[in-house]
Amino acid sequence: MKQTDIAIIGAGPVGLFMVFEAGMLGYKCTLLDSLDQIGGQLTELYPEKPIYDIPGYPSILAKDIVEQLRLQAEPFKPGYMLGHEVEEVERQEDGSFNITAGEHELNAKVIVIAGGAGVFTPRKPPIANLEQYEKKSVFYSVKNKEQFADKTLVIAGGGDSAADWAVELAPKAKHVHVVHRRASFRAADETVRQMEELQASGKITIHAPSQLGDIRGENGMLNQVILKDLDKNETAVDADYLLCFYGLAPSLGKISNWGLNTTSKKVIVQADTMATNVDGILGIGDITEYPGKLDLILTGFAESAIAAKTAQGIIEPEKKFKLIYTTSQGLPESESA
Ligand SMILES: Cc1cc2nc3c(=O)[nH]c(=O)nc-3n(C[C@H](O)[C@H](O)[C@H](O)COP(=O)(O)OP(=O)(O)OC[C@H]3O[C@@H](n4cnc5c(N)ncnc54)[C@H](O)[C@@H]3O)c2cc1C
Numbered sequence: 001m002k003q004t005d006i007a008i009i010g011a012g013p014v015g016l017f018m019v020f021e022a023g024m025l026g027y028k029c030t031l032l033d034s035l036d037q038i039g040g041q042l043t044e045l046y047p048e049k050p051i052y053d054i055p056g057y058p059s060i061l062a063k064d065i066v067e068q069l070r071l072q073a074e075p076f077k078p079g080y081m082l083g084h085e086v087e088e089v090e091r092q093e094d095g096s097f098n099i100t101a102g103e104h105e106l107n108a109k110v111i112v113i114a115g116g117a118g119v120f121t122p123r124k125p126p127i128a129n130l131e132q133y134e135k136k137s138v139f140y141s142v143k144n145k146e147q148f149a150d151k152t153l154v155i156a157g158g159g160d161s162a163a164d165w166a167v168e169l170a171p172k173a174k175h176v177h178v179v180h181r182r183a184s185f186r187a188a189d190e191t192v193r194q195m196e197e198l199q200a201s202g203k204i205t206i207h208a209p210s211q212l213g214d215i216r217g218e219n220g221m222l223n224q225v226i227l228k229d230l231d232k233n234e235t236a237v238d239a240d241y242l243l244c245f246y247g248l249a250p251s252l253g254k255i256s257n258w259g260l261n262t263t264s265k266k267v268i269v270q271a272d273t274m275a276t277n278v279d280g281i282l283g284i285g286d287i288t289e290y291p292g293k294l295d296l297i298l299t300g301f302a303e304s305a306i307a308a309k310t311a312q313g314i315i316e317p318e319k320k321f322k323l324i325y326t327t328s329q330g331l332p333e334s335e336s337a
Contacts, residue, residue: 004030004079006311007099007108009086009255012040014285014300015114016069021308022112023076024324027315030079030108032086032101034119039066041286044120045141045248049164055298065297075331081106085119087254095280110280110311113267114300115287119253123246125156125212136220138242142169150174152238154225156212157245163187165243167194170203177237179227180208207235215242252287263289274307280314282307 005027008015016038019029037043042051042062050059057065084102089111091097099106122140124130130138142148142165149172155162158180164187170176178195185192185208198204213228216236225239252262261268261277266289269275274282284307285300293299309321 001098001105001107002030002079003107004028005108005315006030006110006112007032007097007106008078008112008114009033009099010040010114010116010285010287011035011038011080011082012114012116012285013042013065013069013297014116014304015040015112016066016073017301018112018114018284018304018307019073019076019078020069021304022311023073023078024326024329025308025312027308027311028078029076030081030106032081032084032099032104032106034083034085034101036083038070038080038082039063040116042066045161047143048145048168051297053296053298079106085253089258089281091280097280109315110282112274112307112311113255113276113281113283113287114285115252115255115267116285117248118251118255118265118287121249121251122244123249125244125246127212127215130215133215133217133220133222133242137217137222137240138215138244140244142243145169145172148173148241151240153177153241153243154179154212154237154239155243155245156180157247158182158185158187158208159245159247160187160191161245161247162243163191163195165245166204167191167198170198173203176204177225177227177239178204178206178208179210179212179225180206181211183209205237207237210235212242212244255287272306273310274303275310282310 006022006029008018008029008031011031011033022029047063081104086101088100089097096109148169152175153173154177155166156179166176166178199206210227210229213226216224222239224236227235267283267287269283269288271290284303286295
C-alpha cells in the first residue's frame with residue numbers, strides 16, 4: 001500500500017493548492033479524484049471561461065488557473081490517484097487511515113476532504129437513447145469550443161451555464177437553438193439581453209417555453225432534436241450537437257458514510273482549524289460549511305493554509321507552528337511522494 005502524509009480527496013483548485021501549503025510545511029500529499037483529470041469544476045464545467053476574481057490575475061481562463069496550480073504544486077511532487085471515487089476510509093491502530101478508491105489503496109496520516117460539489121453527476125433529460133449519443137454529439141459541459149464552429153447547436157437549460165454558452169458559442173456556430181421549459185430565464189439579466197440581441201441578429205433562436213422531446217441521428221451523431229411546447233406540439237430542428245445544462249445533482253456520495261457531521265450537501269468544519277468532528281480528517285473548499293462560508297476559489301485557497309497548519313499539529317504535535325513567508329524560505333528541496 002502506498003503511503004503519504006496527507007491524502008487530499010478532490011483534485012479541484014482548492015485540493016491542488018493544498019499540496020503547496022502542506023508542501024511548505026514539509027508534508028507529502030497524494031490527490032485522489034473520481035475524475036480522470038485534475039481541476040474539479042473548472043476543468044469539468046467551464047474550462048474555457050475567464051475567471052475575474054483570482055487575486056493577481058485580472059482575467060484568467062479556468063483551464064489556465066488549473067495549469068498554474070499544477071505547476072505550483074509540482075516542486076512538492078504530489079502523487080495523483082485519479083479516475084476512482086474514494087469509497088472507504090478505515091482508521092488504523094496507529095491513528096492513520098487506509099483509503100480505498102477503486103484499484104487505488106493509500107495510507108495517510110491525515111485526510112483533507114476537498115470534494116467540492118461532490119462526485120459530478122450532471123442532471124440529464126429523460127430521453128431513452130441518450131447514452132448512445134453522449135460524448136459524441138450530446139455533452140453536459142464544453143471542453144473544446146472549436147468543435148462547435150460552423151455547427152448547429154441545441155443548448156438546453158435556463159440558468160447561467162446555458163445562457164453563457166449560448167452567447168459565447170453563437171458568433172462562431174452556424175446557428176444556436178436555446179431551449180428552456182419556462183418563458184423567463186434564471187441566467188443573469190445582462191446575458192439574457194445579449195442572447196435576445198443575438199436572436200434579433202439571427203444567430204440564436206430561443207424556444208421558450210419548450211422542452212426536449214427526442215433526439216434522432218445515426219452512430220451517436222445527431223441530426224435532429226425534437227422539441228415539444230406546453231401543448232405537446234412537436235417541432236423538429238436540425239442539429240449537430242446537443243448541450244444540456246440542467247445543473248449537477250450535488251451529493252456527498254460515500255463521504256456521508258465516514259461518520260462526519262454533515263448537512264445534506266456539505267461537511268461541517270470549524271473555520272479556525274478546518275477540522276471536522278473526526279480526528280485527523282479536515283475539510284476545505286466548496287464542500288465545507290461553517291458560519292460565513294463563501295463558495296469561492298479564493299476562500300478555499302485561504303482554507304488550505306489553515307488546514308496545513310492543523311495538519312502539522314496532528315502529524316507533528318510537538319512541533320511549534322511557524323508562519324512561513326515563501327519570500328524568505330523559498331521552495332524546499334523536492335523529493336518523491
Ligand atoms: C459555471 C461556474 C462558474 C464559476 N465561476 C467562479 C468564479 O468566477 N470565481 C470563483 O471563485 N468561483 C467560481 N465558481 C465556483 C468554483 O468553481 C468553486 O468554488 C471551486 O471549483 C471549488 O473548488 P474545490 O476544489 O473546492 O471543488 P471542485 O472544483 O468541485 O473539485 C472537487 C473535486 O473533488 C472530487 N470528488 C468529490 N468527491 C469525491 C470522492 N468521494 N472521491 C474522489 N473524488 C471526489 C470531484 O470529482 C472534483 O473533481 C464557478 C462555478 C461554476 C459552476
